[in-house]
Amino acid sequence: MRLAVNIDHIATLRQARKAKEPEPVLAALLAEQAGAHGIVCHLRGDRRHIQERDLRLLREVIKTKLNLEMAATAEMLAIAEKVKPDVASLVPESPNEVTTQGGLNVISNKNHLLQFIPQLQRAGIRVSIFVDPDEAQIKECKAVGVDLIEINTGKYAEAAKVRDRQKALEEVKKAAALAHELGLEVHAGHGLDYHNVRPIVEIPQISELSIGFAIVARAAIVGLPQAVREMLALLEKR
């Protein structure tokens, strides 16, 4: 199982003081040195954490894969075409959310996505959609021509009761099996941490996890390389 480390919250800390540190680029390099298989960042319309300057520098220095989370807007398309991340992950974005609230509604955005996705692909960028574990939505991901999907594990991660968590896990498992059957590469993420990641690691069709907050939070206490290594140890058991 590959680990892609989301470094947005290194930038959140920097922006809290509008300061120059901590440096997301340094965090990305440390995560790579500790064994991470990819780096993820989300350039938001409101620029609350990652800045365009971070994205440009990340593209220059990282040696693994750069995955840019972005809204499917004309502004972000122009930036992606210039920076050329390895993967562009299309996510819904609303201005007042604390974090991404759910998967993209592929069904209601189908017409827009059908013309948006090929533009990224023509620039040599693989396209992913962050999607809820819902059969109809996943089938639509195939229909709009993405290369891969990232299944939203938020409901699983946030479930307070064991029964709800089990039900949400079953939904993720079914969604992963369906997406794999449709020929899509399957990633997952959102809300995963050191305590809840194992059942997701056991899902055979999922090849990569995107994890941010839990790793950055642990890094504040134990340091980023150790936080990354501890997560990698949990992912390596499959």
Ligand code: PXP
């Ligand atoms: N995947 C997507 C699409 C996200 O928007 C986020 C949060 O930025 C993550 C994964 C990572 O979630 P977390 O920070 O909870 O690990």
